[in-house]
Amino acid sequence: MTSREPDRLRELGQKLDDVQRRNASGSKGPPPSQLGIAGRFATELVASLIAGGGLGWGLDWLCGHFGFHTRPVFLIVFFVLGAAAGIRNVMRAANEINAKMASKDLEK
Amino acid sequence: MAMTLTPMEQFEVKPLSGMDHPLFHIAGHPIYFTNQSLLMVVVVIVASLFLTLTVKPGRLVPTRGQSMAEASYEFVANMIHSATGEDGLKFFPFVFSLFIFVLFSNFLGMIPGSFTVTSQIAVTFALACLVVLMVIVVGFMKHGIGFLKLFVPHAPWYLLILLIPIEVISFLTRPISLSVRLFANMLAGHTMLAVFAGFVVALGAAGGIFAGLAIAPMLLIVAIMLLELLVAFLQAYVFAILTCIYLNEALHLHDHH
Numbered sequence: 001m002t003s004r005e006p007d008r009l010r011e012l013g014q015k016l017d018d019v020q021r022r023n024a025s026g027s028k029g030p031p032p033s034q035l036g037i038a039g040r041f042a043t044e045l046v047a048s049l050i051a052g053g054g055l056g057w058g059l060d061w062l063c064g065h066f067g068f069h070t071r072p073v074f075l076i077v078f079f080v081l082g083a084a085a086g087i088r089n090v091m092r093a094a095n096e097i098n099a100k101m102a103s104k105d106l107e108k
Numbered sequence: 109m110a111m112t113l114t115p116m117e118q119f120e121v122k123p124l125s126g127m128d129h130p131l132f133h134i135a136g137h138p139i140y141f142t143n144q145s146l147l148m149v150v151v152v153i154v155a156s157l158f159l160t161l162t163v164k165p166g167r168l169v170p171t172r173g174q175s176m177a178e179a180s181y182e183f184v185a186n187m188i189h190s191a192t193g194e195d196g197l198k199f200f201p202f203v204f205s206l207f208i209f210v211l212f213s214n215f216l217g218m219i220p221g222s223f224t225v226t227s228q229i230a231v232t233f234a235l236a237c238l239v240v241l242m243v244i245v246v247g248f249m250k251h252g253i254g255f256l257k258l259f260v261p262h263a264p265w266y267l268l269i270l271l272i273p274i275e276v277i278s279f280l281t282r283p284i285s286l287s288v289r290l291f292a293n294m295l296a297g298h299t300m301l302a303v304f305a306g307f308v309v310a311l312g313a314a315g316g317i318f319a320g321l322a323i324a325p326m327l328l329i330v331a332i333m334l335l336e337l338l339v340a341f342l343q344a345y346v347f348a349i350l351t352c353i354y355l356n357e358a359l360h361l362h363d364h365h
Contacts, residue, residue, distance in 0.1 A: 036342075039289070047285035052277045078277070081270075085278040089285075 037097060044089040052082015113310070115302035119227055119295065144231070147216065147223045155212045180208070184348065191352035192359060199355055202242065206235065207348040214294065214340030218333070226343075227294040232287035239351050240283045247358035258361055286350055293343050297336045304329050 056078025063070040123140040130138030159180075162173030170178065184204045188196045210226060217224025225231050247255035259275040260268065304325045311322035 039293075043285045043289050043292070044281070047281045047288060048277060050284055051280040055277060055280065078273075081273050082277050084270075085274045085281060088274060089278055089281060 040093055041090050044093055045086040048086030048089055049079065049082045052078045052080075052085060055082075113303065113306035115299045115306060118223070118298060118302055121228065143223050144225060144228060147213070147225050148231075151209060151212045151216055151225060154216065155208050158212075159208070180211075187345075187349055188352050191349060192356040195359060196352065196355060199242075199246075203348055203351055203355075206239070206351060207344055210235070210290065210347050211341065211344035214344055215337075217294065217298070218336060218340060224294050224298055226290055227298055229287060229291045232291040233283065235290075235347075236283040236287035239286065239354060243354045243358045246355065247361075250359060251361060255358070255361070258357065282354060286347065290343050290347055293339055297332070297339055301329060301332055301336065304332065 053075065056075040059074040059078065060071050063074070121142050121144050123142050124146060127141045130140050132139055158173070159177050162171065162177045164174070167174065181204070184207050185197070185200060188200055188203055192199075213225040213231075216222055217226065244255075247258065251257075259272055259279065261271050261275060263271055307325040308322045308329070311318045311325070
């Protein structure tokens, strides 16, 4: 019985190592749900528009402060840039989710 | 009997009764100790007590509380390690505090009659700004002026004129999307609960056959409550993992293309 003890301990150690490796590699928490993905895209898009519009509005305000009347110009330009940034963010998020799902599939 | 449904009433920030006098003034604005301030203090106290009292060193078999505290520690440590690598573990205290604060705010907000701190955009936006400022400071400390390369994608110069503003806006988006996601999830969940709770009251007040029907929204509330518990954890997790991802970008520039 005593001679078998180290073997069993080593087996247990190996199992523990396996579990640890599995935890470390892929499973970064719960997988994103459909609703979560949709929500993520929506917030990315809207947040970019707000950030772009806000930045343009602020620049207009700043220019107005120094006596240049640019009022709608920066707002329009940065709103469009914000839309572009939003689409870029959504593409980036989609890539991330794709990569995550691919690694999940590989594990199976 | 007229029943008025006020599902948004629960989000009202107001001074605590008996503390109607402002604590002090900042630039002429009175600062009150509100129900929100109280809940934030409670969150910090409860979280600190939970994490310190449950853990005793030298216990061979951990108690239930200690297992939970240790699991949360390991959960965050693993998250940082997998998202940012070895050198990200320096930021463990920062990420762990954020995670625990958001988690406990969400969970304590689930107690009927309490107040959800994270359903206030002021709170979540302040937390998100903290994260982004941290990322900027870390980035400049690690890479100096080279941190600005984060905004310069690989492209011919004539496209850069267009792409650099887009990258800058995309960076500025982060505090907004980070805070709006948490705030909107909590707000939507708690509003939904209050609306269905209002149905129960209204049906019960109607009496007769309607009172019997009140069981349906009641059961729905139980289901939504369970879902909200999941959302409470999930949103704290999302907040923490995004913090890790942003920190990773600041630490290792340009690995995300």
